[in-house]
């Protein structure tokens with residue numbers, strides 16, 4: 001085929017490019033070395049002569065590259081997309097532009113592909129991505145991916161065990177959405193909470209006052225319980241553990257249980273019940289020590 005570039009032509013073009021580059025770097029090398037001992041008495045003139053000769057070489061090599069490149073056939077289109085090239089021979093006027101459009105969309109999808117693979121790499125490193133573990137290794141993935149897909153009986157078992165270990169906190173399980181559990185927690189006469197599970201993973205939590213009606217989506221009308229809800233979301237993310245999902249649930253419930261003294265225990269930092277500006281009780285509990293703090297007072 002006339003339009004096809006042969007390997008030999010490409011090779012000779014590349015090698016003349018290489019020669020040109022090496023002769024150019026030779027010029028700069030000599031120039032940066034400056035006057036040398038072997039230039040002798042009339043050092044300056046000798047150096048100038050040497051540079052002139054090197055520059056001549058560059059000129060010759062450049063002309064050679066020019067020639068070999070000129071010998072290369074010009075590709076008829078930026079890409080050869082197989083039989084679609086024939087679209088450019090279309091006689092109907094409004095279809096003539098089709099091939100260019102096709103090439104453009106090809107480039108575009110190529111870019112989309114490239115960017116999405118970058119995005120995939122970045123997202124798979126995101127530790128807040130909780131439901132699926134993309135660690136790259138399929139072996140590990142197979143083991144961990146089942147966090148959101150465990151048998152209901154297993155979830156019940158974990159939650160009932162937690163329920164039995166606190167006598168002032170009542171936990172009840174319901175399943176209004178098929179297999180996933182929705183858990184209601186009554187913490188003495190202090191608060192109620194509802195937690196939506198996806199398998200063994202806690203997905204959503206809502207905290208309300210003791211006297212309020214509880215559902216997953218309406219916020220409490222009291223500022224303090226809206227604050228506790230906010231902090232409970234932080235706790236849910238903090239305790240999340242892909243390898244030990246039942247421990248995550250247990251840690252979260254223990255943390256939530258520490259709100260039993262929400263209205264009776266003062267802040268560990270300022271020793272006040274109500275914060276002097278927000279006028280709220282200590283609505284934060286330390287993840288480790290479970291000590292009460294005002295949001296404004298936590299470290």
Ligand SMILES: [Zn+2]
Pocket residue numbers: 267268269270271272275293294296297
């Ligand atoms: Zn405080």
